[in-house]
Amino acid sequence: MSRNIAIDGPAGAGKSTIAREAAKQLGFIYVDTGALYRSIGLYALRNGVATDNAAEVEKLLPAIKVELKYLDGVQKVFLNGEDVSEAIRKPECSMAASDVSAIPSVRSFLLELQLKMARENDVIMDGRDIGTVILPNADVKIFLTATPEERANRRFKELVEKGENPDYDKLLDEINQRDYNDSHREVAPLKQADDAILFDTTKLGKEEVVTELLRIIAEKLEGEY
């Protein structure tokens, strides 16, 4: 049986960086489910469809094929055969993804792909509803979070390092808005599963978070076997 680790939490909590690193050390596949919603958001943007228009977005779904592939352990997401792994990282795709992720038919459209990945592989899967909806029987569930200010601060530093000139208040606004969107939608809202371990990373650096995460995972997995 494959082993499944679910990591959920709000935007910018560092889930992907941390989960990717932990997966590498454990020899698990890292599945970034946000990339799936981002691909649908990108497709809607490219086709001039308002991402919050459920009926219109739903009409697009039959023409969409999303696939995940792994090249040297790195996840690549393909939209109708095109590698969109870079394109979906554009800022406009973040809100677009958050919008389309509130549409029930979009969530069910992406369900089987996520289940298949978890059935066939040892995975660390990150998202918003992994521990609550997608993998309710995951071996380990972690809810990774940090204050909105700290998350905006990390994003700010990341952009400065890339040579950009970000506006901290705008970043904080975007984070607060996405938190609100993601946790107030009707289907599969962002929420800590009852049996998830809450891990607040506000005061910790990346290395400390990875070490602690691996400790939590090892403790849980050992307890099971």
Ligand code: DC
């Ligand atoms: O993790 P991310 O920032 O790439 O996710 C983009 C959006 O997709 C996020 O705002 C909410 C949505 N999402 C979701 O609803 N469920 C998931 N499992 C993953 C992401």
